[in-house]
Amino acid sequence: MTRPLLEIANLNVTFRGRRSILPWRRGRDVQAVQSVSLTIGAGETVGLVGESGSGKSTVGRAILHLLRPDSGTIRLADFDVTAFGRREPDGYRRAVQVVFQDPVASLNPAMVVGQIVGEPLGLHYGMKRAAQRRRVAELLVQVGLQPDHADRFPYEFSGGQRQRIAIARALASEPDLIVLDEPVSALDVSTQSQVINLLEDLQSTTGAAYLMIAHDLAVVRHVCQRILVMYRSRIVEEGSSDDVCERPAHPYTELLLASIPDPNPEVQREKARHRRELAVENAKPVATTGCPFAEHCPHTMDICLTTFPEPTQLPWGSRVSCHLYNQGETRDPRGSK
Amino acid sequence: MESAQSDGSLPPVASPRRGSRWWRRLRQNRTAIAAGLVLILIACGAAVASWVTPFDPNLGGSLRDGLQGPSQRYWLGTDQVGRDILTRVLFGSRYALLAGIQATTIALVIGVPLGLTMGYYRGWVDRLLLRFVEAAVALPAIVLALVIVSVAGPGLTRAMMAIGLVYSMVIARLARGLVIVAREEVYVDGAKTVGNGATRIMWRHILPNIAPALIVQTTLLFATAVLAEAGLSLLGVGASTNQASWGRMLADARNSLNESIWPAIPPGLAVFATVLAFNTLGDGLRDAFAREARGGRLGIATVTARPTSTAPTSPPSDPDSMMSVRDLEVAFPAIDGPGDVRVVQDFSLDVGRGEVVALVGESGSGKSVAAMSLVGLVPDPGRATAGSIMLDGQELVGLDFESLRNVRGTKVGYVFQEPSAALNPAFTVGRQIGESLREHAGMTKSQARRRAIELLDRVGIPDPHLRIDSYPHQFSGGMAQRVVVAMALACSPRFLVADEPTTALDVTVQGQVLDLIDGLRREFGLSVLLITHDLGVVSDLADRVAVMYAGQIVESGPLHEVFRSPGHPYTEGLLLAVPRNVRRERSLPTIPGVVPPPAEWPTGCHFGSRCAYVEPECHTSAIGLTVGQRQVRCRRADELTLVGIDRPTSRGIS
Numbered sequence: 005m006t007r008p009l010l011e012i013a014n015l016n017v018t019f020r021g022r023r024s025i026l027p028w029r030r031g032r033d034v035q036a037v038q039s040v041s042l043t044i045g046a047g048e049t050v051g052l053v054g055e056s057g058s059g060k061s062t063v064g065r066a067i068l069h070l071l072r073p074d075s076g077t078i079r080l081a082d083f084d085v086t087a088f089g090r091r092e093p094d095g096y097r098r099a100v101q102v103v104f105q106d107p108v109a110s111l112n113p114a115m116v117v118g119q120i121v122g123e124p125l126g127l128h129y130g131m132k133r134a135a136q137r138r139r140v141a142e143l144l145v146q147v148g149l150q151p152d153h154a155d156r157f158p159y160e161f162s163g164g165q166r167q168r169i170a171i172a173r174a175l176a177s178e179p180d181l182i183v184l185d186e187p188v189s190a191l192d193v194s195t196q197s198q199v200i201n202l203l204e205d206l207q208s209t210t211g212a213a214y215l216m217i218a219h220d221l222a223v224v225r226h227v228c229q230r231i232l233v234m235y236r237s238r239i240v241e242e243g244s245s246d247d248v249c250e251r252p253a254h255p256y257t258e259l260l261l262a263s264i265p266d267p268n269p270e271v272q273r274e275k276a277r278h279r280r281e282l283a284v285e286n287a288k289p290v291a292t293t294g295c296p297f298a299e300h301c302p303h304t305m306d307i308c309l310t311t312f313p314e315p316t317q318l319p320w321g322s323r324v325s326c327h328l329y330n331q332g333e334t335r336d337p338r339g340s341k
Numbered sequence: 342m343e344s345a346q347s348d349g350s351l352p353p354v355a356s357p358r359r360g361s362r363w364w365r366r367l368r369q370n371r372t373a374i375a376a377g378l379v380l381i382l383i384a385c386g387a388a389v390a391s392w393v394t395p396f397d398p399n400l401g402g403s404l405r406d407g408l409q410g411p412s413q414r415y416w417l418g419t420d421q422v423g424r425d426i427l428t429r430v431l432f433g434s435r436y437a438l439l440a441g442i443q444a445t446t447i448a449l450v451i452g453v454p455l456g457l458t459m460g461y462y463r464g465w466v467d468r469l470l471l472r473f474v475e476a477a478v479a480l481p482a483i484v485l486a487l488v489i490v491s492v493a494g495p496g497l498t499r500a501m502m503a504i505g506l507v508y509s510m511v512i513a514r515l516a517r518g519l520v521i522v523a524r525e526e527v528y529v530d531g532a533k534t535v536g537n538g539a540t541r542i543m544w545r546h547i548l549p550n551i552a553p554a555l556i557v558q559t560t561l562l563f564a565t566a567v568l569a570e571a572g573l574s575l576l577g578v579g580a581s582t583n584q585a586s587w588g589r590m591l592a593d594a595r596n597s598l599n600e601s602i603w604p605a606i607p608p609g610l611a612v613f614a615t616v617l618a619f620n621t622l623g624d625g626l627r628d629a630f631a632r633e634a635r636g637g638r639l640g641i642a643t644v645t646a647r648p649t650s651t652a653p654t655s656p657p658s659d660p661d662s663m664m665s666v667r668d669l670e671v672a673f674p675a676i677d678g679p680g681d682v683r684v685v686q687d688f689s690l691d692v693g694r695g696e697v698v699a700l701v702g703e704s705g706s707g708k709s710v711a712a713m714s715l716v717g718l719v720p721d722p723g724r725a726t727a728g729s730i731m732l733d734g735q736e737l738v739g740l741d742f743e744s745l746r747n748v749r750g751t752k753v754g755y756v757f758q759e760p761s762a763a764l765n766p767a768f769t770v771g772r773q774i775g776e777s778l779r780e781h782a783g784m785t786k787s788q789a790r791r792r793a794i795e796l797l798d799r800v801g802i803p804d805p806h807l808r809i810d811s812y813p814h815q816f817s818g819g820m821a822q823r824v825v826v827a828m829a830l831a832c833s834p835r836f837l838v839a840d841e842p843t844t845a846l847d848v849t850v851q852g853q854v855l856d857l858i859d860g861l862r863r864e865f866g867l868s869v870l871l872i873t874h875d876l877g878v879v880s881d882l883a884d885r886v887a888v889m890y891a892g893q894i895v896e897s898g899p900l901h902e903v904f905r906s907p908g909h910p911y912t913e914g915l916l917l918a919v920p921r922n923v924r925r926e927r928s929l930p931t932i933p934g935v936v937p938p939p940a941e942w943p944t945g946c947h948f949g950s951r952c953a954y955v956e957p958e959c960h961t962s963a964i965g966l967t968v969g970q971r972q973v974r975c976r977r978a979d980e981l982t983l984v985g986i987d988r989p990t991s992r993g994i995s
Binding site: 055056065068070091094097098100101102104106109110111112113114115123124127128162163164165170173176177192193194195196197198200201204219220221222223225226245246249250259260261262263264265266267268269272276279280283 | 535537703818848877932
């Protein structure tokens with residue numbers, strides 16, 4: 005078996021609280037990511053799903069070397085990201101790229117599109133002006149824009165078009181992996197589907213792998229082959245997209261799926277009923293070492309309050325971190341409902 | 342609003358450039374332009390001084406010519422030793438500008454790199470340098486200049502170098518502060534990930550974005566440098582006796598003050614005019630650079646009656662409805678050029694009692710503007726006109742501001758997208774809920790508090806008697822939105838406007854807020870106008886739905902009918918384009934292109950340029966809405982059979 009393109013093992017990231025010599029003014033440290041492991045094969049699309057504050061974007065930023073993890077390893081192709089010093093090797097910056105959520109903030113307002121998209125060409129391939137211009141024109145056409153857009157400033161474009169510019173920049177260095185951090189959640193419905201299709205088309209021509217970080221499980225299911233579900237700094241479930249969405253094993257995944265409203269009123273009435281059944285509040289205090297979902301879980305047991313479970317492999321291939329599956333028996337979530 | 346051409350087809354005209362935007366704003370500022378002209382005049386005077394005057398600035402005539410008043414020969418008179426004052430004022434502008442250029446150049450050359458480095462790297466280097474900078478800024482520049490001059494000997498350049506050194510600390514501190522903010526911007530992360538090093542990020546990415554503020558500060562420092570030159574030369578440590586600077590002239594005038602005050606007046610006025618001009622220009626630049634700082638404010642315009650002659654024919658408003666609006670139009674003055682841009686057109690809608698009506702549309706469709714304008718909350722320069730707006734049997738069109746305010750306070754509640762924006766962080770939630778109770782319901786403080794606790798309890802906040810004294814930041818997003826709902830319910834309104842009430846919330850919290858609104862509707866018979874772009878939220882809560890596209894309602898009717906068998910191609914496109922939680926079969930169907938900006942909306946069908954079923958006739962004239970329970974704004978509504986929610990993957994539209 006060939007080595008996967010990206011391997012993350014046991015990643016931990018802590019955000020330090022505010023430093024102060026006065027002990028009562030010190031901020032608390034926040035564990036943003038705990039023992040996260042994931043792999044992405046070449047050309048694969050993997051989804052990382054979770055709510056705001058779950059740590060999903062932090063994982064992406066660690067891969068991009070925009071922050072420094074406390075422990076764990078990140079290996080991409082032949083690069084050991086966690087061993088980098090302050091400045092990473094140029095080859096690494098070529099190999100992994102990013103598209104951020106906010107297409108307004110992620111493009112430098114003082115540069116024209118040609119400079120934005122052409123910059124990586126100059127940095128990584130030493131391309132001169134004229135060569136850059138030609139390649140930028142090709143890239144713009146590739147993402148559905150026009151060559152003469154190169155002379156315009158980002159503010160002259162709509163949200164969807166700006167996201168296309170960000171994608172063109174990400175493609176410029178011909179990366180092996182593109183981190184898509186909520187790439188469509190700021191876009192309108194009709195633009196969203198255009199950008200999703202564009203990303204899929206580009207993947208079939210460039211062969212780049214995608215890590216798609218998003219909160220919308222329906223979008224992620226449509227785009228990704230595998231999904232990892234994160235809840236408050238930990239991965240609670242992972243599996244193929246269809247498995248995770250059709251037979252969710254973790255109670256949190258089940259709640260998440262029930263919470264996505266469906267445009268079909270009949271389907272939605274049924275989902276809303278299910279959602280209300282699942283919504284519970286447990287008053288018992290949960291230790292920091294316990295399962296973070298125990299507060300809201302309909303199945304909370306005593307062990308959940310103190311110990312976070314090791315991942316269990318399920319017969320259909322998903323892996324879940326839940327004590328319901330650590331008892332030797334296998335609970336079929338759909339059947340037990 | 343200035344962006345967005347349709348994909349692939351660009352308008353042939355060149356669009357406005359970034360530069361021209363602030364230049365246009367600067368041009369509108371007459372005082373700044375006048376100041377700029379004054380400065381150009383001074384610079385010209387400095388440049389041509391040697392050619393336009395027949396006199397030497399430093400050689401006096403005979404003593405007989407001393408201290409003359411203005412005359413044919415000496416336009417501004419002469420000083421003590423008979424030198425022409427006009428000549429000396431003209432030459433003096435050279436020294437003033439030279440002094441300013443010397444001081445600001447030194448300030449920028451030292452201050453900008455220092456500030457960039459400190460702000461970008463932070464850490465101990467920053468902390469150490471910052472102490473030094475703060476100490477240097479605390480010294481009066483003139484005193485430092487005096488010290489340096491007393492050590493190194495007098496001279497204009499030496500004095501200005503000292504001044505420039507102090508100014509460089511001002512620039513460094515400003516640049517540092519700006520960089521600290523700018524380095525957190527997402528585009529800086531983007532620049533890092535494409536492989537830029539720290540130096541390139543500082544100089545190529547951050548500096549151009551903070552340059553406007555630095556330019557403004559430099560302009561203002563230039564003015565104080567001119568003042569400093571005058572002050573130092575007056576004290577005799579700046580310009581030497583054979584340099585005709587304004588400060589020197591003032592020093593000379595001081596010597597003959599007992600005989601005549603006149604020689605002091607022209608150089609004094611020159612200093613005054615120059616400094617005033619620089620300061621005015623600096624303020625003008627600051628205003629011009631402040632991007633869109635004045636937009637986004639909610640105005641207080643009332644809704645005026647629409648002249649009946651121009652109103653399209655539509656049925657009279659429904660007296661049994663909670664809210665019934667006819668022919669609402671909202672227009673804004675065009676950004677460039679004369680005339681108005683109509684962002685909401687031909688808008689008629691009924692919300693029955695106890696009914697939830699969803700207004701669905703993409704950003705820029707005009708859905709929020711329409712809903713806010715119903716009760717006279719028209720975004721600033723806009724104007725709203727309507728045939729009729731009936732709210733609970735009361736006609737709102739033509740009401741004065743005070744009456745509208747009362748209607749807003751007592752009959753309508755609002756819930757907005759961002760709970761954090763709707764709550765004032767400085768006050769406890771109890772005080773904020775109580776405020777409108779005391780204002781509109783005339784309750785006493787303790788009555789209002791009791792009622793606020795009831796309300797918090799009703800919206801599902803645990804321990805309401807304790808939480809009432811909490812501040813907004815002490816609530817999570819979902820809980821804060823419940824507080825906003827409680828606030829909206831304070832005066833027992835009959836009508837609730839919920840503008841994207843769950844968009845900023847996590848999906849597992851969204852359901853709780855939707856259930857809360859649904860429960861309130863059932864309990865109090867509340868009528869709700871729900872504004873959203875999320876078709877799933879619509880199907881969870883709404884009884885009826887109105888779909889908006891480019892300023893118009895294109896379709897409305899009962900939820901099940903509209904979603905199952907849409908009548909307008911845009912509705913079909915929206916329903917198909919939403920990814921649903923189903924096994925993937927193929928790529929998502931899309932609606933090609935983008936929503937055109939309001940100034941480019943055609944008279945014919947607004948959706949025509951993106952529609953798969955378009956015919957040439959669709960473009961020729963305005964399309965009306967059909968009348969009845971199901972309303973559709975499409976010429977071909979009767980002949981088309983469109984795909985709805987039941988068969989999401991059977992057919993695409995592109």
